[in-house]
Amino acid sequence: MLMTMKRWMHRAVLLAALLLVFVHGQAAAHANLLRATPEPNSVHPEAPPEIILEFSEALEATGSAIELLDAAGQRLTTPQARVDPADATVMRLALPRLDPGVYTVAWRALSAVDGHLTRGVYPFIVGRGVATPQVATSAGPEPGNFGEARPLDVLARVLALIGGALVVGGFGMHLALWGPVRATLRLPPESGDRRLGRMVAVGLGLLGGGALLALLAQLQALGSLRTLGALLLESRFGGDWILRVILLELLAVVAHRAVRRGDRLLLLLGLALAGGLLATTTALSHSAAVKEDRAAAVLNDWVHLAAASLWIGGLVHFLIVSVPALRSAPPDRWERGLGMLVRRFSVLGIASVVALIITGLYSGWLHVGSIEALRATAYGQTLLVKLVLLVPLLGLAGLNLLHWRRRLGTAESARHGFVRTLRAETVTGLVVLAVVGVLTGLGPAKSALEARQTAALTLRETVGPLRAALTLRPPRPGPARFEVVLTDASGDPYDNARRVRLQFTPPDPSLGASEATAEPQGGGHYVAEGAFLSITGRWRVELQIQRPDGYDLFTRYDLTVDQSVQPAANETGGSGLGNWLGWGLIGVGLGVTLLSFWLRRQREFVALSVLVLAIGILLLVTGGLQALDLTALSGAAASTTNPVPPTDASIARGRVLYGQHCAACHGATGRGDGPAAAGLNPGPADLQVHVPLHTDAAIFDWITNGIPGSAMPAQGEAIRPEDRWNIINYLRVLVSSPTGRGE
Numbered sequence: 074m075l076m077t078m079k080r081w082m083h084r085a086v087l088l089a090a091l092l093l094v095f096v097h098g099q100a101a102a103h104a105n106l107l108r109a110t111p112e113p114n115s116v117h118p119e120a121p122p123e124i125i126l127e128f129s130e131a132l133e134a135t136g137s138a139i140e141l142l143d144a145a146g147q148r149l150t151t152p153q154a155r156v157d158p159a160d161a162t163v164m165r166l167a168l169p170r171l172d173p174g175v176y177t178v179a180w181r182a183l184s185a186v187d188g189h190l191t192r193g194v195y196p197f198i199v200g201r202g203v204a205t206p207q208v209a210t211s212a213g214p215e216p217g218n219f220g221e222a223r224p225l226d227v228l229a230r231v232l233a234l235i236g237g238a239l240v241v242g243g244f245g246m247h248l249a250l251w252g253p254v255r256a257t258l259r260l261p262p263e264s265g266d267r268r269l270g271r272m273v274a275v276g277l278g279l280l281g282g283g284a285l286l287a288l289l290a291q292l293q294a295l296g297s298l299r300t301l302g303a304l305l306l307e308s309r310f311g312g313d314w315i316l317r318v319i320l321l322e323l324l325a326v327v328a329h330r331a332v333r334r335g336d337r338l339l340l341l342l343g344l345a346l347a348g349g350l351l352a353t354t355t356a357l358s359h360s361a362a363v364k365e366d367r368a369a370a371v372l373n374d375w376v377h378l379a380a381a382s383l384w385i386g387g388l389v390h391f392l393i394v395s396v397p398a399l400r401s402a403p404p405d406r407w408e409r410g411l412g413m414l415v416r417r418f419s420v421l422g423i424a425s426v427v428a429l430i431i432t433g434l435y436s437g438w439l440h441v442g443s444i445e446a447l448r449a450t451a452y453g454q455t456l457l458v459k460l461v462l463l464v465p466l467l468g469l470a471g472l473n474l475l476h477w478r479r480r481l482g483t484a485e486s487a488r489h490g491f492v493r494t495l496r497a498e499t500v501t502g503l504v505v506l507a508v509v510g511v512l513t514g515l516g517p518a519k520s521a522l523e524a525r526q527t528a529a530l531t532l533r534e535t536v537g538p539l540r541a542a543l544t545l546r547p548p549r550p551g552p553a554r555f556e557v558v559l560t561d562a563s564g565d566p567y568d569n570a571r572r573v574r575l576q577f578t579p580p581d582p583s584l585g586a587s588e589a590t591a592e593p594q595g596g597g598h599y600v601a602e603g604a605f606l607s608i609t610g611r612w613r614v615e616l617q618i619q620r621p622d623g624y625d626l627f628t629r630y631d632l633t634v635d636q637s638v639q640p641a642a643n644e645t646g647g648s649g650l651g652n653w654l655g656w657g658l659i660g661v662g663l664g665v666t667l668l669s670f671w672l673r674r675q676r677e678f679v680a681l682s683v684l685v686l687a688i689g690i691l692l693l694v695t696g697g698l699q700a701l702d703l704t705a706l707s708g709a710a711a712s713t714t715n716p717v718p719p720t721d722a723s724i725a726r727g728r729v730l731y732g733q734h735c736a737a738c739h740g741a742t743g744r745g746d747g748p749a750a751a752g753l754n755p756g757p758a759d760l761q762v763h764v765p766l767h768t769d770a771a772i773f774d775w776i777t778n779g780i781p782g783s784a785m786p787a788q789g790e791a792i793r794p795e796d797r798w799n800i801i802n803y804l805r806v807l808v809s810s811p812t813g814r815g816e
Contacts, residue, residue, distance in 0.1 A: 104128040104129060104130040104131075104132055104162075104182040104183070104184040104185075104186075104189070104191055105128060105129045105130075105182075105191060105520070106126060106127075106128055106180065106182070106191075106193055107127045107128060107129055108126075108127040109124070109125070109126050109127075109178070109195065110124065110125040110126075111124070111197040112197070113195035113196065113197065113531065115197050115198070116197075116198045116564060117197065117198065117199050117200075118200065119199070120168060120170060120171035120199045121168060121197075122167070122168060123165055123166060123167045123168055124139055124141070124154075124165065124166040124168060124178055125163065125164075125165050126139065126163070126164045126165075126178075126180055126182075127162060127163050128162050128163075128164070128182050129162070130162060130184045130185065130186045131161035131162055131184070131185040131186060132156045132161055132162065132164060132182050132183060132184065132185055133156075133183040133184070133185045133307070133308040133309065133310075134155070134156045134307065135183065135303040135304055135307045135308045135311075136181070136183030136190065136291075136295050136303075136304060136308060136310075137154070137156060137164055137181060137182050137183050138153075138154050138180070138181045139154035139164060139165075139166040139178060139179070139180045139181075140154075140178075140179045140180075141166070141168070141176055141177070141178060141179075142176065142177040142179060143174060143175075143176060143177075144174050144175045144176075146177075149169070149176075150169070151166060151167070151168065151169060152166070152167045154166040161185060164180070164182070171199050172199070172200075173199050173200025174198075174199060174200065175196055175197075175198050176196065176197055176198070176199065177194055177195070177196050178194060178195055178196070178197065179192070179193075179194045180192060180193055180194070181295070183295075183308065183310070185308070185309050186309070188291075188308070188309055188310035188313065188357040189357075189516075190291070190294045190295070196533075225286055225289060225290040225293060226286075226287070226290040226294075226514050227510055227511050227514045228286055228510075229282075229283045229284075229285075229286035229287040229289075229290055230283065230287075230509075230510035230511075230513050230514055231283075231506065231507045231510030231511075232279045232280070232282050232283035232286065232510075233279070233280055233283030233284070233287070233354060233510075234283075234354075234378075234506045234507075234509055234510050235276075235279055235503060235506050235507070236275075236276045236277065236278070236279030236280035236281075236282075236283060237276070237280060237347065237350060237351055237354070237378070237382050237386075238276070238381065238382040238385045238386035238389070238503075238506060239272055239273065239275060239276030239279065239386050239389060240273055240276035240277060240280065240324070240328075240343075240347045240350070240386070241344065241347045241348065241351065241379065241382035241383060241386050242382055242383055242384075242385060242386015242387040242388070242389060242390050243269055243272045243273045243276065243386060243389070243390050243394070244273070244340055244343045244344040244347055245344055245383050245386070245387060245421075246383075246386070246387040246390035246391065246394070246395070246418075246421075247265070247269050247340060247390065247394070248337065248340050248341065248344060249417070249421065250387075250395070250414060250417045250418055250421065251265055251390070251394065251395050251398075251414070252337070253417070254395075254410055254413045254414055254417070255398075257413065258402065258406045258409065258410050258413075260398070260402055260406070260410075263335060264398045264401075264402075265394045265395065265397075265398035266332050266333075266335055267332070268393060268394040268397060268398065269332055269390070269394050270328070270329075270332035270333075272389065272390060272393060272394060273328045273332070273343075274328075276386075277321060277324065277325055277328065280317075280321055280350065281321055284314065284317050284318060284321065287314065288314060291304065291310060292304070309357070310357065313353050313356055313357055316353055317350060317353040320346055320349050320350050320353065321350070323346055324343060324346040324347060324350070327339055327342050327343045327346060328343050331343050348379060351375060351378050351379055351382065352375055354378065355371050355374040355375045355378060356371065358371065358374045358513065359374075359440055359513070359516075359517050360373065360374045360436070360439065360440075370439060373432050373435050373436060374432075374436065376428055376432050377428070377429060377432035377433060377436060380424075380425040380426075380428035380429050380432070381425070381429060381505075381506070381509075383421065383425050384421070384422055384425035384426070384429075384502070385499070385502035385503065385505070385506060387418060387421060387422070387425075388495065388498055388499040388502055389499055389503075391414065391418060391495060391499075392492075392495055392496060392499050395414055396411075396492060396495075399411055399414075411491075415473070415474075415491075419474055422470060422474075426467070426470075437456070439517075439519075440452070440517035440518060440519055440520075441453055441456065441517070441518045441519055442518070442519040443519070446518035446519050447518060450518040451515050452512065452515040452516060452517055452518040453518040455508065455511050455512045455515060456512060456518070458508055459505060459508045459509060459512060462501065462504060462505050462508060463505065465501055466498060466501045466502055466505060469494055469497050469498035469501060470498055472494050473491060473494050473495060473498065530544065530545045530548035531543070531544045531545075532544075532630045534616075534628040534630070534718070535720075536616070536618065536626040536627070536628045536719075537626045537721055538561060538562055539559050539560065539561060539562075539567055539618065539626060540559070540560045540561075540562075541557060541558070541559055541616055541618070541626075541628055542557070542558040542560075543555065543556070543557055543614070543616065543630055544556040544557075544558070550604075550606050550608075550609070550634050552602070552603065552604045553602070553603075553604070553605070553606065554600060554601075554602050555575060555589070555591065555600065555601045555602070555603075555605070556591075556598065556599070556600050557573055557575075557591045557598070557599040557600070557601075557616065558597055558598055558599075559573075559597045559599070559618065560597055565597075566596045566597025566598075567597050568593070568595070568596070568597055569620060569621060569622065570593070570599070570618050570619060570620060571619040571620065571621050572590060572617075572618075572619040573590065573591040573593075573599040573616070573617070573618055573619075574588060574589070574590055574591070574616075574617040574619070575588065575589045575590075575591060575601055575605070575614060575615070575616060575617075576588050576614070576615040576617070577589070577605040577606065577612060577613075577614055578612065578613040578614075578615070578768060579608060579610065579612060580608065580609075580610025580611050580612065586768070587605055589601040589603055589605060606632065606634050608634070609634050610633070610634060611631065611632070611633050611634075612631070612632045612633075612634055613629060613630075613631055613632075614629065614630045614631075614632060615627065615628070615629050615630075616628050616629070616630070625806060627719040627802070627805050627806065628718065628719060629718065629719065716798065717795060717798035717799060717802060719802040719805065719806075723798075723799045723802045723803075724799075724802050724803050724806050726796065726799040726803075727796075727799035727800045727801070727802050727803025727804070728803050730792065730796050730799060730800050730803075731800055731803055731804070731807075734788060734791065734792060734800075735800070737749045738750055738753065738757040738784070739757050739758070739760055740757075742761070742807070743759070743760030743761050743764070743804070743807050743808060744759055744760070744761055745757040745758055745759045745760070753784040754784075755783055755784070757784070757785075758783075758785075760804060760807065760808060761807075761808050764804050764805065764807075764808045765808055769798070769801050772801050772804065773797055773798065773801060776788050776789075776792065776797045776800065776801075777789040777797060
């Protein structure tokens with residue numbers, strides 16, 4: 074019988090390999106914004122009649138929306154956005170009459186293909202001469218949609234994966250391995266059934282909890298409980314969720330009767346229902362968004378998930394059902410039965426690993442596609458973590474297969490060694506499933522990399538009489554193209570700049586700033602290229618426009634550099650706090666999950682669960698401490714960057730304050746030749762020399778606290794913080810002015 078199983082296994086593997094050789098497709102995954110009308114950052118003399126957004130996938134009418142916000146962030150009253158009935162990839166919003174100003178489009182897209190939710194914002198302008206805020210846009214899909222895993226969603230996926238493995242592995246192991254071994258050893262027919270019932274009950278509980286959390290996560294993403302009815306009844310996610318709940322209810326009834334009666338047909342029915350539950354998971358997987366051969370891609374995901382569930386769930390069954398049942402048998406049957414189980418499980422394990430390798434390679438080709446995508450995306454990095462964890466998992470499996478299996482009949486210590494290694498293998502397998510839960514919550518690496526490479530980040534500022542748009546291509550660390558577009562108040566290109574200079578100040582200003590000159594390209598375009606944003610953190614990019622017909626113009630852009638480049642948010646610590654709290658809850662959830670496996674003599678599970686719980690609690694405490702330190706974070710941010718934009722009003726205010734507090738010593742031109750300078754020793758610093766050499770933060774500190782050993786007094790009490798920054802903005806103009814007088 075064993076040889077027959079091996080022959081059929083080899084044939085199935087060969088057939089699967091041949092089928093996968095001929096399948097192909099291109100994954101998109103997630104409904105990502107492709108085109109927008111009006112375009113991001115576009116300027117319109119008159120308001121456009123409607124907003125038209127085109128996405129990479131068909132949309133659900135429920136959960137997809139467009140909102141329009143004015144410059145104050147207030148939502149405007151508009152008709153409800155609608156998905157185009159002729160083309161479900163297009164969403165439209167009719168616009169009312171709009172006054173001149175800056176408007177922000179906030180969109181939300183619920184994919185009808187895979188149920189994932191994406192969102193984004195971009196600005197457009199109505200009317201000429203309107204001042205524009207610093208806003209980022211993306212010419213392609215929003216990069217943030219690919220690298221963010223929502224904690225509640227991840228926890229739901231982890232619970233569902235572990236629960237599915239327990240149910241599939243429990244039924245499969247009981248049918249294929251434990252049942253025949255129990256009959257051969259002539260053990261009582263009900264031997265192990267009670268423990269199987271507990272295992273399946275825990276699995277069903279985790280599946281139910283995962284389904285509930287998945288619904289809550291989707292409602293959280295949509296932002297309203299009022300969408301619950303429409304979400305369940307009108308969306309693909311809702312139909313899949315209802316089917317999952319129905320299968321769970323049927324499976325609970327079948328499992329209860331199958332365990333009580335020991336009926337093989339009911340066990341088979343339970344295994345089939347469990348396979349259907351896995352199908353509800355893969356129906357909304359990344360492969361559901363494949364452009365071609367979608368059925369083959371989804372089937373590949375199902376085979377991959379089923380193989381993993383049989384292997385890891387089978388390990389749990391082996392450990393908490395089969396081994397305890399054998400230990401209660403006479404010693405000769407314990408030894409013989411363990412050997413039979415190991416031989417049979419080896420066949421199941423090898424078949425599962427082969428299936429995982431084949432389907433995993435295909436999924437990797439489909440959703441990753443390159444070493445760069447594996448290295449540079451959140452999906453790829455999480456996949457690497459999974460692959461690293463597979464090394465000890467396969468190592469432990471090999472140790473059991475090649476070492477302990479041959480020694481099971483020689484000594485009791487060998488059997489104990491086998492069980493210890495089995496426990497370690499089981500725990501490692503459950504951790505791998507947890508990592509897979511994170512992985513499935515991220516956008517595919519191939520799509521994320523393509524979005525990052527084709528996307529552009531555009532920031533706009535009004536600088537005196539000019540508008541300056543700074544575009545980064547691509548918006549990520551490393552080599553990039555920095556494009557500056559200058560236009561006047563009427564929207565015409567400004568070509569008269571003598572020099573356009575970019576200065577890049579890193580997160581640690583003490584490292585020094587780097588500079589680049591943007592070369593003129595004609596039509597108001599100036600371009601610089603280089604890897605100026607080279608380390609992660611909060612950067613300041615200053616733009617200086619030297620004009621032959623007036624004083625130099627300055628503006629500043631604050632950027633946060635991580636895996637991508639984004640406009641820097643106010644550093645309040647909120648995002649970090651949410652992540653710490655979310656992952657802390659995941660740690661607690663995993664600890665409770667592992668505790669549920671505890672049976673007698675499984676002390677290792679208790680110890681591991683306590684460890685995971687401790688880690689989760691530690692993360693929660695860390696998040697709480699971070700929340701208490703928000704004020705300190707905000708203060709640190711203020712001490713390193715100038716929060717006051719160098720507008721005309723700021724520079725004018727700074728000129729007045731400089732005359733009141735500084736000119737007596739430093740002089741009208743900053744040369745250190747003011748009327749009070751003659752009586753000072755050492756004399757005042759020459760600002761024309763020193764200001765270009767130092768950061769805004771350093772000058773702010775000197776104005777606030779003075780300079781020890783010099784006549785520079787502390788002005789922290791006399792000048793408000795905002796006015797100190799205004800003075801600094803004026804100093805930047807003063808030292809760059811052709812007349813040396815800031816005019």
